[in-house]
Amino acid sequence: DFIALTDHNQVSELDKATSTRGSPAVRALPSGLIVLAGIELTHNPSGCQPAGDTSGKCRIHVNLLGVTGRVDGKLDWADRKTRLRIEKYQAALGAAKSLGGIVQINHPQWFWGMTAGLLAELGRRGVKLVEIANVQFAKWNKGDKDHPSMEEIWDGALRQGVDLWGVASDDAHDYHNRKGDKYPAGGGWVAVKARRDPQAIVDALAAGRFYSSTGVVLDQAEVVNGELLVEVAAAERGSFTIEMIENGKRVATTRGRSARRGVPSTGYLRAVVKRGDGAQAWVQPARR
Known part of the structure; x- marks a missing residue:
């Protein structure tokens, strides 16, 4: 198993007496939990463009995963002069050049403002990962009558030909299983x-x-x-529905534990597995 340690605006060491500079992990034992080095670049301005909701709040949160660089204390990376979201995200990409690691856009629809065009441009500039399911932000994941869901925005970017991989995360801030914890661990993950x-x-x-x-x-x-194959683990219990999404449209639905479909000659194919209790799995888009 592995986790990524992504404190706000700092790369944290598990052992402050020992530097892991140059390594993508802060803990990588022969056995036991691997802990990837990371950081959540965090900037909370107001009045970004494109605009979000009426509050004016704007959240530019970007994970760097598997970073090899280390900084002393907090990192001041944000561009506070521009109001353009793309340029604020570009400042995070600049930090990634010095720290290393994979770039992930976190909760892009928090207070709204993300668009398919903006996400596609970020993909062209080197972003690889986008958070499509943050279990602490269900409202912002799903969208509403006035705002698209994160999956719809993801599909819109994918249709523009960029390769962006969708991530589910727990965004954990609380780790002791105490009553009233707002951000517990484990609700979203990748395999x-x-x-x-x-x-x-x-x-x-x-x-x-x-x-x-x-x-x-x-x-x-x-x-x-040439076929996308999806199969639920044998140990899983419950009822399942597997949806095949081709170029943003649902083209097949299977009620059962496995499904397959040919990858189209143009565009992409991805899959979503839904369990009866609401849990889901997202299979990454495949192209020819």
Whole structure:
């Protein structure tokens, strides 16, 4: 198993007496939990463009995962002169050049303001990951009558030809299972296809060799001989529906534990697995 340690605006060491500078992990033992080095670049301005909701609040939160650089204390990286979201995100991409790691856009629809065009441009500028399911932000994930869901925005960006991999996360801030905890751990996660090594995990994330989940475990989620194959793990209990999404449209629905469909000659194909209790898994988009 692995986690990513992403404190706000700082790269935290587990052991302050020992530097892991140059490594993508702050803990990588032969056995036990791997802890990827990371940071959540956090900037909370107001009045961004495109505009969000009427509050004027704007959230530019960007994870860097598997960073090899280290900073002393808090990192001041934000561009406070511009109001343009793309330029504020560009400042985070600048920090990524010095720290290393994979770039992930966090909760893009918090207070709204993300668009498919903006997300596609971020993909063209080097962003690999986008948070499509943050279990602490259900309202912002789903959208409403006036705002698209994160999946709709993701599809809109994918239709523009960029490769962006969708992430589910717990955004955990509370770890002691106490009554009243607002941000508990474990509600959203990814399962990567990689050997048990920090750099191999980082490489798999960058290449999209993983699926994302809020509770559903899969035995298979990959392309074989031109077909996307999806299968729910044998140990999973409950009823399942598997939806195939081709270029943003649902083209097939299977009620059961497995499904397959050919990858189209143009565009992309992805899958969503839904369990009867509401838990889901997202299979990454595949292209020819």
